[in-house]
Amino acid sequence: MLGLGTLLLSGCSFADWPRFGWPAAITPQGRAMQEFWSASAIAALAIGVVVWGLMFWAFIVYRKKKGGPVYPKQTKENLPLEIAYTVIPFVMVGVLFFFTVKTENYVLDRSANPDVEVSVTAFKWNWDFSYPGTRDPSTGQEVHTIGTSEEVPILVVPVNKNIEYTLQSKDVIHSFWTIDFLFKRDVFPDPGANQTENKFQNTIEYAGAFVGRCAELCGTYHSQMNFEVRAVPEDVYQAYIATRQTVNPATGLSYTTADALTKVGQEISSCGELCAPLATSTYPFTTNREAKSASEPLAQAGGN
Ligand SMILES: [Cu+2]
Structure with missing residues (x-):
């Protein structure tokens, strides 16, 4: 001691x-x-x-002890x-x-001036990540990354920056859980009216792809609400956010998450796996409720 x-x-x-x-x-x-x-x-x-x-x-x-009394000395x-x-x-x-x-x-603890702000919206049954202060030229709104059954949403954030996550749900209660954060927070609908604490901050010190899950049973496809936090170097993050706010000449629409990551990966060759267009820490799960076996990555299941 x-x-x-x-x-x-x-x-x-x-x-x-x-x-x-x-x-x-x-x-x-x-x-x-x-x-x-x-x-x-x-x-x-x-x-x-x-x-x-x-x-x-x-x-x-x-x-x-041998030869001792039958009962030890009784005390109270x-x-x-x-x-x-x-x-x-x-x-x-x-x-x-x-x-x-x-x-x-x-x-x-939350600083009054976080370096980066991201908005996390949960819905049955996926995630919508957006970046306040950005503008998607196709929609005129903030840049959004919305997950689908075929594509796991990726939340791209910079390393070594204080990030503020603002959480809200469009329907029922979900829970935003990035396993490696060792932290999860319930995601409530209408946090203002419900008076729930819907912000938290952290600083990711290692670049990488970190898997996330919904940690509050929210219905039939709760288990499919997987997502990925992609923590990248500052220059990659800046290039990604800039690209998302421009029009992709190939499609005539603003760059999607996957296309922007691909483009940044070509521009910044050191990015490597961190600029992979699709999630690398998890994969879309089968939505077939009749399936008798667990979901497998498409590549392992014999391609798409
Ligand atoms: Cu959920």
Whole structure:
């Protein structure tokens, strides 16, 4: 316990400590939760060692001895002991509560001026991602990426930027869960009228494709509400957003998500897999409710 206290006081980072099953974090928010988890597990183990020690000490010292009495000495009441075993757990709960609130406040903290704002609209049964402040020349509205049964929607965001997600639903309650964020938030219809907290922020520190799911049972095709968060370098993100706001000469319409990613991938060759036109972390699931086997990626299922 003394060693643990010294560690806590020295401000040593628990990020490098054993994670005890906690997944690796890709955001500072996820890491804060991991540090709390690691520290809690280590503290619990330290207390466990003390408890096990006391147990085995009692087993050995007070074991039945040859020639001893049939019953050990009968005692009742031990006020100091009773106070100790009431106060100590109370202090432990207090410490856990303090660090829970501290971590939660950090994870839910929002800056007044996020670097990037994205709007997430859930509907039965897919996602509509849009970028406030942008303009799609074909529709005159914000740039949208809307998922379909054939195409998983991709939310393209930059790495190392503070991103604000604003969530709303068009119908029932859904839940926006990007697994690697280690964070999910229910998506309510009409958040204003329902007085639900529908914004959160984070910073993604690693480029990559991260799978997302709907985590609130929302009806028949709930399981098909998969999406992808594509965290890309800043220059790729800027090129992507710029491209989405221009007209694709090949179609006469504004660039779609897939076409824009393809174009940016050609312009910025280092983008590689991060500019793949379609989701790489998941794939569209079969909408056939009669299907007797799980969905498989199209390539594995023998092409389209
Ligand atoms: Cu849903």
